[in-house]
Amino acid sequence: MRDSLGKFVQRKEFEAASERLAAGKGDLTDPKQGITEAEAIEQAKQGREAAFEVLYHLHKRRVYSLCLRMVSNPAQAEDLAQEAFLQLFRKIATFRGESAFSTWLHRMTVNVVLMQLRKKGLPVVSLEETLAANDEAPKKEFGTKDVKLTGSIDRLQLQRAIDRLPPGYRTVFVLHDIEGFEHNEIAQIVGCSIGNSKSQLHKARLKLRDYLTFMRAEKAKTG
Amino acid sequence: MKCSDVERVLPELLDGAPDGAFPADFETHVKSCPACSNLVSDLKLISSEARQLAATEEPAPRVWLRIAAELRAEGLISDAAIREPESAPTRPILVPTSRRPRWSARWLAPVAAAVVAAGSYVVSHKPAPQVAKQQAPATRVASPIPETPAATSASAPTPAPRQMAQKPAKPTDTIRPAVEPESSEEDQQFLTAVSTRAPSMRTTYENQLKAVNADIRETQAYVDRNPGDTDARQHLMDAYEQKALLYQIALDRIQ
Amino acid sequence: MASFQQASLEQTNLRQATVVTLVLVTCLASAALAETKKEYRFTVGANANISVDTQYGAISVRPGSGNQVVVMATLKSDNVEVDQQQNGNRIEIASHLLQGADQQTGQVDYELLIPPDATLNLRSSTGPLSAERLQGDLTLEGADAVVNVRDVDNGHVHVRTMRGPITLTDVRNGHVEVVSISGDIHLKSVTGPLVQANSGRGKIFYDGDFGSGGNYRFTTHTGDIEALVPADVSADFRAHSVLGRVRHDFPLQPKHSRFSAEAGRSFFGTVGKAASDVVLRSFSGKIRLKQR
Numbered sequence: 001m002r003d004s005l006g007k008f009v010q011r012k013e014f015e016a017a018s019e020r021l022a023a024g025k026g027d028l029t030d031p032k033q034g035i036t037e038a039e040a041i042e043q044a045k046q047g048r049e050a051a052f053e054v055l056y057h058l059h060k061r062r063v064y065s066l067c068l069r070m071v072s073n074p075a076q077a078e079d080l081a082q083e084a085f086l087q088l089f090r091k092i093a094t095f096r097g098e099s100a101f102s103t104w105l106h107r108m109t110v111n112v113v114l115m116q117l118r119k120k121g122l123p124v125v126s127l128e129e130t131l132a133a134n135d136e137a138p139k140k141e142f143g144t145k146d147v148k149l150t151g152s153i154d155r156l157q158l159q160r161a162i163d164r165l166p167p168g169y170r171t172v173f174v175l176h177d178i179e180g181f182e183h184n185e186i187a188q189i190v191g192c193s194i195g196n197s198k199s200q201l202h203k204a205r206l207k208l209r210d211y212l213t214f215m216r217a218e219k220a221k222t223g
Numbered sequence: 224m225k226c227s228d229v230e231r232v233l234p235e236l237l238d239g240a241p242d243g244a245f246p247a248d249f250e251t252h253v254k255s256c257p258a259c260s261n262l263v264s265d266l267k268l269i270s271s272e273a274r275q276l277a278a279t280e281e282p283a284p285r286v287w288l289r290i291a292a293e294l295r296a297e298g299l300i301s302d303a304a305i306r307e308p309e310s311a312p313t314r315p316i317l318v319p320t321s322r323r324p325r326w327s328a329r330w331l332a333p334v335a336a337a338v339v340a341a342g343s344y345v346v347s348h349k350p351a352p353q354v355a356k357q358q359a360p361a362t363r364v365a366s367p368i369p370e371t372p373a374a375t376s377a378s379a380p381t382p383a384p385r386q387m388a389q390k391p392a393k394p395t396d397t398i399r400p401a402v403e404p405e406s407s408e409e410d411q412q413f414l415t416a417v418s419t420r421a422p423s424m425r426t427t428y429e430n431q432l433k434a435v436n437a438d439i440r441e442t443q444a445y446v447d448r449n450p451g452d453t454d455a456r457q458h459l460m461d462a463y464e465q466k467a468l469l470y471q472i473a474l475d476r477i478q
Numbered sequence: 479m480a481s482f483q484q485a486s487l488e489q490t491n492l493r494q495a496t497v498v499t500l501v502l503v504t505c506l507a508s509a510a511l512a513e514t515k516k517e518y519r520f521t522v523g524a525n526a527n528i529s530v531d532t533q534y535g536a537i538s539v540r541p542g543s544g545n546q547v548v549v550m551a552t553l554k555s556d557n558v559e560v561d562q563q564q565n566g567n568r569i570e571i572a573s574h575l576l577q578g579a580d581q582q583t584g585q586v587d588y589e590l591l592i593p594p595d596a597t598l599n600l601r602s603s604t605g606p607l608s609a610e611r612l613q614g615d616l617t618l619e620g621a622d623a624v625v626n627v628r629d630v631d632n633g634h635v636h637v638r639t640m641r642g643p644i645t646l647t648d649v650r651n652g653h654v655e656v657v658s659i660s661g662d663i664h665l666k667s668v669t670g671p672l673v674q675a676n677s678g679r680g681k682i683f684y685d686g687d688f689g690s691g692g693n694y695r696f697t698t699h700t701g702d703i704e705a706l707v708p709a710d711v712s713a714d715f716r717a718h719s720v721l722g723r724v725r726h727d728f729p730l731q732p733k734h735s736r737f738s739a740e741a742g743r744s745f746f747g748t749v750g751k752a753a754s755d756v757v758l759r760s761f762s763g764k765i766r767l768k769q770r
Contacts (some may be wrong), residue, residue, distance in 0.1 A: 047301035064282035153272040177273035202234035458761040463680040
């Protein structure tokens with residue numbers, strides 16, 4: 001466990017990095033917004049630490065959140081986010097702007113996570129998943145239950161339900177419903193058919209519905 | 224269309240139907256079947272709510288510290304070569320220029336990063352204790368770090384610590400951290416800076432630094448005797464992170 | 479006799495002069511240390527972001543009414559000023575020291591009333607820092623600062639200090655991360671999906687039920703860890719002190735085969751349905767899991 005520093009000073013660090021770059025730039029109008037992503041990329045290509053730092057702070061939440069959703073383990077997610085950024089920074093000199101920087105980073109992050117899942121022997125995408133043996137959610141028949149998740153879904157409950165998804169389902173759900181990838185992109189990234197991606201997504205949503213319904217029922221019982 | 228037909232076509236329709244326009248027979252069934260109607264609205268709700276989970280989590284500061292340390296170790300950071308001149312204008316965020324300049328202690332940041340990196344290195348490499356006692360301290364951090372702080376402190380010269388990164392790089396199989404916990408040059412410069420800028424805090428920071436260094440020393444000694452104790456190694460890493468935290472607090476708080 | 483009277487008169491005059499001088503000096507000193515109170519008001523939208531940064535002084539935050547942010551600042555002298563800036567939904571308040579300011583003359587105490595859903599960042603070297611009845615994310619940082627957080631729902635709470643004691647009470651449903659180099663950490667009725675506390679030399683006290691099916695991680699180097707929990711707790715416990723002693727009052731059911739218990743130095747096992755995951759680690763501190 002390497003969790004002793006906590007999540008504290010990112011905004012300040014970002015501002016400090018931005019400020020440092022801006023100080024050198026000299027035409028700053030807003031110290032907090034003083035450096036554009038494109039400028040930071042160019043300066044990162046020259047090896048400026050503050051430029052790397054600006055890019056990191058611009059994208060850290062998206063990258064880390066993606067990693068955390070995929071692996072449901074903060075320490076592991078940190079390692080993966082670190083690796084994704086390092087891979088990106090090592091290759092930044094080759095970035096020519098054909099695609100958006102965020103898209104490039106995003107794709108790289110997904111690849112880093114999937115590689116890690118494969119290394120650990122976890123299914124990136126699965127044809128058949130069953131509920132884990134110790135799963136508390138009851139198995140329900142499709143279309144026969146009279147339940148409804150009215151209103152909105154609590155963010156933490158949804159997160160907890162996603163954490164309980166089998167890895168294969170989770171991957172497709174995270175990539176599609178959270179991160180906004182299309183099925184054809186997912187098929188290409190994880191190496192499955194488009195139909196398989198759609199099917200996985202659907203099953204993931206069904207499972208989440210079961211989990212959420214179950215959680216609500218449990219919460220109602222305990223008051 | 225029956226419920227089972229809905230089950231069959233739903234995966235295709237739910238994301239594929241433009242603007243939620245479903246085939247007529249599908250719509251007809253869903254309207255008349257509460258179970259399927261609830262199902263469709265629930266799945267849509269889950270999908271839309273999931274979107275809000277993107278980019279909500281904040282990584283810990285150590286993630287950047289480790290990245291920065293690694294970038295330095297790989298020589299990808301080369302600020303020294305393109306450092307802005309000393310006369311570069313200050314750009315405080317809130318403090319007007321006529322007032323007392325803020326002291327920039329940003330040189331502490333790479334030190335803090337390197338402390339964590341050194342700690343990580345100790346934790347991730349299982350040393351042979353007898354070799355450890357024979358080798359001189361060395362570092363895995365290879366690239367230079369700026370000797371002077373960022374331009375924001377142009378009018379308030381800060382110490383120019385000889386960073387550990389400026390020491391010659393040794394092969395990565397060296398097993399001691401770069402930062403000697405007691406009386407390292409960085410620590411002395413750190414305390415000198417505190418004395419200059421916040422004399423009332425000097426004793427406090429010094430005592431805290433001594434305590435953290437003592438913890439590192441104690442844990443290092445234990446790890447040397449018990450190199451296979453992974454938990455102790457983790458505590459050693461934690462102790463290094465505590466030291467990095469001390470530097471970071473100084474970085475943030477001393478003006 | 480006359481000379482005695484003369485001497486007595488001179489002494490009286492001297493005394494009077496001394497008194498006058500003392501009064502003058504006191505008045506001047508008081509003037510230099512005169513407190514000034516300032517109030518700032520801002521209107522914000524939902525989920526505003528509010529930062530207060532002071533080198534010396536207390537910051538306390540409570541919920542106010544509507545979408546108003548009210549900042550009441552007490553400046554201890556003319557050697558310190560307050561900068562304030564609003565940029566849309568972001569408000570930044572910072573005190574800055576002028577030449578010659580020290581811990582006494584540079585002190586600014588802040589009281590804030592804010593919309594409960596705002597994200598809050600408080601920084602003060604000396605503190606104390608306190609926040610209560612809020613629902614947004616809170617970040618509190620200090621060097622020597624005493625920190626008190628109470629009644630926070632759904633927000634993430636991040637605290638770090640060098641040595642000030644930290645107390646969190648009735649904090650729920652958010653990520654809680656507390657770190658101190660040597661300050662004690664008290665967590666009372668703190669639950670959530672992630673609760674982490676780390677103190678190098680301070681102690682960690684937990685009084686609660688390890689609820690919410692969360693991950694609880696408490697770590698110290700030399701400080702003791704003590705958790706007081708009800709008998710019907712539902713958690714998977716792992717505790718280990720490299721050099722200190724560990725004790726518990728629960729009939730733990732062994733679960734983790736890869737974690738080998740060392741008598742007196744570690745324990746592990748589950749209670750109830752093991753909904754939460756609790757890890758207690760120390761290098762040389764004592765660890766005690768007590769039943770309430």
